[in-house]
Amino acid sequence: xxxxxxxxxxAVRNLDEALxxxxxxxxxxxEIEEVPAQQVRVAMLPIGESRIELLESTSPDGPxxxxxxxxxxxxxxxxxxxxxxxxxxxQLRAHGVRLIDRExxxxxxxxxxxxxxxxxxxxxLIELSEALPAE
Ligand code: ZN
Numbered sequence: 001x002x003x004x005x006x007x008x009x010x011a012v013r014n015l016d017e018a019l020x021x022x023x024x025x026x027x028x029x030x031e032i033e034e035v036p037a038q039q040v041r042v043a044m045l046p047i048g049e050s051r052i053e054l055l056e057s058t059s060p061d062g063p064x065x066x067x068x069x070x071x072x073x074x075x076x077x078x079x080x081x082x083x084x085x086x087x088x089x090x091q092l093r094a095h096g097v098r099l100i101d102r103e104x105x106x107x108x109x110x111x112x113x114x115x116x117x118x119x120x121x122x123x124x125l126i127e128l129s130e131a132l133p134a135e
Pocket of ligand 1 (some may be wrong): 007009053075079127
């Protein structure tokens with residue numbers, strides 16, 4: 001049911017500054033996308049089978065803006081790729097896992113995603129992302 005670590009989400013204050021390390025120093029390729037629904041500008045940097053996702057808030061009231069306000073820059077979530085997100089959510093609910101999203105929504109790259117509450121995962125915000133048909 002779980003395919004791989006899809007990406008690690010890192011909250012950054014300034015995307016261009018963060019790219020000086022992640023793109024320029026590490027030499028990773030980058031694709032930038034805006035996700036207005038989540039008030040973020042996203043840079044995806046593939047690394048092996050996974051990716052690093054840099055998240056810059058476009059608003060102080062968005063989820064990343066609030067995260068940085070409270071905790072500063074750093075790892076914000078870990079994303080696990082699943083084959084069937086509805087089935088995964090159903091199984092997790094049956095195990096009493098606290099869900100932030102009861103239903104999947106559309107996230108970066110057009111994937112169906114859902115977040116699980118950190119209280120159920122030892123303090124780590126977990127994102128599930130459904131593989132696209134081509135993956
Ligand atoms: Zn993510």
